[in-house]
Amino acid sequence: MTKSNKTLVIAVILVLSSLMVSCSNKDAFEKKIVIADQFGLGYAPIQIMKEKGFLEENLPDYEIEWVKMGNASAIREAMITGDLDIGFMGIPPFLIGVDHNTPWKIFTGVSEAPLGLVSKDRKIVSLNDIQTNEQIILPQPGSIQHILLQMAGKKEFNNAQKFDEQLLTMNHSDGLSAFTANNELNLHFTSPPYIFNELKLKGAHLVLDGKESFGGSFTFIVGVSQESFFNDQEKYEGFIKSLEKSIDYINNDKEGTIKTLSEIYDYSVNELEEYIYNKETVYTLEIKGLNEFEKFMYAENMIDHTFEVKDLIWEDEGNFE
Amino acid sequence: MRETLNKNYRKIFIIILIIFLWEGIYNLNIYPQTLFPSLTEIIYEIVKGFRDFSIILSIQYSLTLLFKGIVLTFLLAFISVLLSEVSIIFNDFLEMLISIAHPLPGIAIIPLVILWIGIGEKAILFIIIHAMLWPVIINLKSGIQSIPKIYMDLSEVFNFSRVDKIKHIYFMGILPHIFSGLKIAWARGWRALISSEMVFGVVGSSSGLGWYIFKQRVFMNTPGLYGGLVIIIILGLLVEGILFKKLENIYIGKWS
Numbered sequence: 001m002t003k004s005n006k007t008l009v010i011a012v013i014l015v016l017s018s019l020m021v022s023c024s025n026k027d028a029f030e031k032k033i034v035i036a037d038q039f040g041l042g043y044a045p046i047q048i049m050k051e052k053g054f055l056e057e058n059l060p061d062y063e064i065e066w067v068k069m070g071n072a073s074a075i076r077e078a079m080i081t082g083d084l085d086i087g088f089m090g091i092p093p094f095l096i097g098v099d100h101n102t103p104w105k106i107f108t109g110v111s112e113a114p115l116g117l118v119s120k121d122r123k124i125v126s127l128n129d130i131q132t133n134e135q136i137i138l139p140q141p142g143s144i145q146h147i148l149l150q151m152a153g154k155k156e157f158n159n160a161q162k163f164d165e166q167l168l169t170m171n172h173s174d175g176l177s178a179f180t181a182n183n184e185l186n187l188h189f190t191s192p193p194y195i196f197n198e199l200k201l202k203g204a205h206l207v208l209d210g211k212e213s214f215g216g217s218f219t220f221i222v223g224v225s226q227e228s229f230f231n232d233q234e235k236y237e238g239f240i241k242s243l244e245k246s247i248d249y250i251n252n253d254k255e256g257t258i259k260t261l262s263e264i265y266d267y268s269v270n271e272l273e274e275y276i277y278n279k280e281t282v283y284t285l286e287i288k289g290l291n292e293f294e295k296f297m298y299a300e301n302m303i304d305h306t307f308e309v310k311d312l313i314w315e316d317e318g319n320f321e
Numbered sequence: 322m323r324e325t326l327n328k329n330y331r332k333i334f335i336i337i338l339i340i341f342l343w344e345g346i347y348n349l350n351i352y353p354q355t356l357f358p359s360l361t362e363i364i365y366e367i368v369k370g371f372r373d374f375s376i377i378l379s380i381q382y383s384l385t386l387l388f389k390g391i392v393l394t395f396l397l398a399f400i401s402v403l404l405s406e407v408s409i410i411f412n413d414f415l416e417m418l419i420s421i422a423h424p425l426p427g428i429a430i431i432p433l434v435i436l437w438i439g440i441g442e443k444a445i446l447f448i449i450i451h452a453m454l455w456p457v458i459i460n461l462k463s464g465i466q467s468i469p470k471i472y473m474d475l476s477e478v479f480n481f482s483r484v485d486k487i488k489h490i491y492f493m494g495i496l497p498h499i500f501s502g503l504k505i506a507w508a509r510g511w512r513a514l515i516s517s518e519m520v521f522g523v524v525g526s527s528s529g530l531g532w533y534i535f536k537q538r539v540f541m542n543t544p545g546l547y548g549g550l551v552i553i554i555i556l557g558l559l560v561e562g563i564l565f566k567k568l569e570n571i572y573i574g575k576w577s
Contacts, residue, residue: 076541101355
């Protein structure tokens with residue numbers, strides 16, 4: 001065997017063995033829960049649960065790992081590979097996952113929140129005033145913000161794709177900087193806390209309220225898991241109990257909540273109070289609006305299949321409206 | 322001749338090996354098939370992308386933007402290198418700037434880019450120029466340093482004008498470095514382009530390959546995502562293996 005052939009054989013063996021090792025690593029710890037959430041106040045109960053150690057209290061024998069992820073796609077991929085037990089996201093990215101056979105369902109709601117399209121151009125008061133050269137910043141196609149914009153397009157112009165050619169996708173914080181700093185960018189479809197920051201800018205106002213385009217209130221963030229988590233009663237009940245405790249904590253201990261969250265978000269006490277304790281932000285396990293999102297996304301070809309509630313929620317009863 | 326033939330065979334062998342390895346892993350179900358699709362699915366998505374023009378338009382957009390970036394980068398690089406040859410102060414300034422800017426990844430300076438440049442095509446162009454400019458300048462400068470002193474002396478003896486000096490001594494002397502700079506620019510610019518397109522995504526007609534890949538990921542079309550990556554690899558092979566080789570043979574071959 002020549003030297004180069006030997007190197008090749010060694011390289012192949014190394015690649016194959018590293019594949020095997022990476023596969024056998026999974027599921028090494030039985031008593032472990034890996035949880036992923038994202039940035040934003042819609043996830044506040046999860047952040048409170050983590051900071052106050054409520055889950056560790058209820059599941060003392062478990063190793064809990066908290067992961068912060070940049071978007072729902074990463075959560076979806078980690079869930080498929082089995083690296084995640086629980087993930088949190090908006091309903092539309094969850095539906096896209098189900099549509100592509102991601103083995104997951106919703107097991108709880110987390111929050112309702114004021115989402116909306118903010119404009120800093122005084123001339124843009126309604127969707128009718130948006131010119132075709134105007135760009136609209138939002139997180140990504142298929143996000144809840146995008147679907148709400150499409151719903152408004154459908155209602156106002158009977159064309160869900162009306163603004164699709166004008167989208168500029170950026171994560172919320174980049175979007176906030178772009179919206180604040182750039183004179184040509186006047187429209188941003190965003191969620192708390194970013195929406196509150198923007199509405200404070202000179203001349204900024206809400207062009208479209210998420211509820212208006214949806215036609216009522218809807219769940220912003222849901223908790224999603226694989227079947228193995230839901231079937232493990234100890235894990236599941238421990239988590240739900242901790243989530244309920246976190247929500248109670250937010251509702252009953254204003255001062256503690258604000259203090260805890262101010263360590264994560266760079267906002268003043270007054271700001272946080274205003275952002276969390278307003279009548280539109282509701283933390284609840286209830287799941288609202290799932291059917292409407294599913295029907296709309298199917299009708300607009302964002303998903304290829306229709307689903308019944310039992311395909312989407314682990315428990316076909318309880319907190320579903 | 323035999324040597325090249327053998328080399329080509331080896332390359333084909335490696336590609337076939339990768340294909341077999343891929344299909345083997347797919348069939349063994351080592352990874353979830355939703356994240357690790359088969360080659361047939363990937364090829365189907367590529368063909369679909371070509372048939373509905375979405376891939377062609379993305380390639381066209383990305384390559385045009387990269388071409389603009391490369392032209393501007395070389396323009397800026399030539400000007401800065403020339404200025405640093407005539408002015409010591411500018412040379413110091415340039416060296417300082419390089420040591421500050423060169424280590425900064427484009428993605429890390431995005432908040433600054435948004436602040437200064439804004440978003441969309443201009444911002445992507447800025448990020449790819451940032452990725453290419455500093456290594457190209459370093460390359461050109463070392464090219465000038467490597468020009469043998471005797472050429473300079475000759476140009477003095479024959480009383481070359483400044484323009485002739487630049488044209489015949491500097492330009493010809495650094496030609497190989499221009500080519501290696503071009504290769505670096507292509508590799509670094511291409512990567513910066515794809516990743517910044519994923520950040521400044523524009524839906525609609527004007528969007529490139531990075532956006533194409535991002536969109537496939539968001540809508541969970543994993544074979545489409547890999548299709549986008551395959552296109553990037555193929556474009557890389559075509560540009561480096563064919564275009565650069567040809568250019569090198571034409572321009573450098575006759576000087577070496």
